[in-house]
Amino acid sequence: MEAEDGRAAEAQREKEAGNDAYRKQYLETAVDHYTRGAALDPRDISFLTNRAAAYLLMSKYRECVRDCEEAVERGRELRADNRLLARALSRKASALLKLAACAADYAPAIRALQQSLAEHYSEDTRDKLDQAETARKEIEERERLDQEAADHHRQRGNELFQRQNYQEATAHYTEAIEKNPNDPRVFSNRAQCHIYLGNLPKGLEDAEKCIELDPTFLKGYVRKANVQFLMEYYESALATYIEGLKCDPNNLVVIDGLRRCAACINRSNGGDVGPDDLEDILGNVSSDNDLRNKLQKLMEEAAALKKEASDERLRRIESERMPGHQRTYI
Structure with missing residues (x-):
């Protein structure tokens, strides 16, 4: 019992020292005193509200809000005087109003002021x-x-x-x-x-x-992939189209973009892109096996088209070499 009385007396001295420092605008010192006092007597929520007041003057608005919320929570558990709760809520609102001036969001401050008035009516809080x-x-x-x-x-x-x-x-x-x-x-x-x-x-x-x-928003991916394609960053465009495919797996614009990228990658690599190459191209872009399978199919289609075009070119060359073939010049 004597130990508790001693801690309470020491906490009171810390509060008085903190109040004195606060009046002299030694705000950091005041915060230190209130912090030690709160540790000595956690049942007295005025240490928190006083420290919140110091934080408010220091423009540490989030710290002020934090202390006020803790004071209200602890005060309700201890069934503290409603005026103390109202003060904490009003002080919280003051900090929120400062934050609202930057974020243009007054709703949290208004809610805190309404709660403060519900605990205890004050003309200042009403204003x-x-x-x-x-x-x-x-x-x-x-x-x-x-x-x-x-x-x-x-x-x-x-x-x-x-x-x-x-x-x-x-x-x-x-x-x-x-x-x-x-x-x-x-x-x-x-x-x-x-x-x-x-x-x-x-x-x-x-x-x-x-x-x-x-x-x-699918169009964002389409625009980005288009730019990357025009810059000839085909692998980056491919990755972007895959991200877009997650938004709409059947979108024809995206699928066509994937085909064009696959064809360009095939052409630049001088042949087909196999599963191992596909892993290198995609990296960690997608772990979705369905998307990977769809992309692989598109690449195979692009490779087939390339082969078909190549075979047609060879047939045309052979045809031109056949006896009796006459060239027509325009």
Whole structure:
């Protein structure tokens, strides 16, 4: 019992020292005192809320949120005074509001303020809630207007694309991206414009961004593979087409792309690509045996077409060598 009383008294001294350092704006020192106090008396959640206040002034908002959440959880287990819980939730909301200014997401702060008011009503907390809700509405309205502008520029870009005016279409797609940088369709469309304009590195960059935004958007893989094919990176294009095949195993554009890649790889290797070569080409791109079997079949088809063309050429040469054959010159 005496030991517990001694620890509680020492914890109180740490709190007083922390409060004194906090008032003097020695925030790191205050955090150290509150941390030692919390270890000495874990039943007193004020150590956590006080440390959270220091973190808030230090702009360590995530640490502040963490301490407030721990204070609320521990306080409810200990059935602490509702005002202490409300204070922790309000302080958490203050940190979340700072984070919201960067992330433009006020929902977590609003939720924390509502919870704080449910624990204990405070005019200051009510004012914070009103301000947060106003800020959220302003952001939502701005996002709505930006989305309308993005849609307008995307549609205008599509019209110009249909007219083969790729330069102006690219400009409108760029405007759309500035208003809404999270639409994979616009990156896909602009990538195709770059391809037609011969700007392959930019096309590759947009295609990769499209895939990053939506890994299930097939056109992103098609655009990327097209660029790689045009750059004569046939094995890379092959790998990209395989990734696209996972989105739609029966897509004719992708299957045709695989055939073209297989044919080019066959031609550059001077013959057929066997199973061992296929492993080297694919690396760890796919562990799906069905995809590997399908690709092998496509490569075999490409090799057969190559052989058929070669045999036809030989027959034509032999025919020209036959007696009585007359050449016709144009």
